[in-house]
Amino acid sequence: MSWKDPFVTVTFPSKVVLTIASILLLIIHTGVIIGDLYHFLGSQRVDLMSFHFTITLLFSQVASFYWALLATIYTLQAEDSVLMCFALTSLALNFAVFIVRFVMEFFTIAYREERYE
């Protein structure tokens, strides 16, 4: 048995695949938020903020939160405390990131590019 054997299928066990997907998206969203905060508070270059990606980010965050919620419901049924802890962490962090994005959008709304069409 070689160490490569578990990696033949590039996937995770079906119990954690939703949690892993939500955590991967969570990392992306956290990265985007950190970049936004840096450009808003640090470098003051608001043209580099993620205003052009608002719709994509909204869809992506909703998908991530939904997957974390689904994973939580499934693991609550499975009664495995480690998996449940993992899934609940993902759910809470996703919710927190969503709130942060929501608040930040309100604070930065004056800096959005204006378009009259």
Next chain:
Amino acid sequence: MSLFRGPFALWDFNSSERKLAQKLQGNKFFPFQVQQPKVFVMEYYKDVLWKGALLFSLSLVASVFYFKAEKGSQNFAGFFIYGITIGLWLIASNMNKRRLIINHNKELYQFYIKGRLWQEGPLYQIYVRLVAQRDSYGKLFYSLIINGYRLEMLTLASLSSKFEQIDVLGRRIARHLNLNYFDYEDISTRHVIRHKPPEIEEEEEEELTGYQNV
């Protein structure tokens, strides 16, 4: 002659119980092939493969059109990146050939992915089963599957409303392959048990029930 043969036998869109009956007339061990007497082998690719390939190519074509089109204030490139990534992942995780062997001489089943042993277990851990899904009017639709511990679910016939016919087919498949057959209800008199798990010793049983009571 069907377009879906060999390792693609389960990709058929029209997976009704009549189609399955026709296939069983051609090969009474369908979807398995007889390698030696009492040894059944099945090689297959998962059908998620073509879905992943479809998602990947659609996202790729759409992204090409998107980058040529005029831009608005919002940038939608993220959706195409997600589509391409998920498509690639679906292809990569399902591209390897699976081989399922039911060996009645050694009384075990073996599941290989890309020639590497993935799971080996006794025959009472693999079964043929009816699965029922209820629609919004309360009508039941039945699917026939082969599944087992750490196996991937194989759907032989999906969402048929004719219980008697699909039940007969399921029993016939289970009899030819000499596997356990389970009804769609968990507790039922229509189960056919051919391989029993070993009896639990009395002490262990006490431990188990004691554990459940706690």
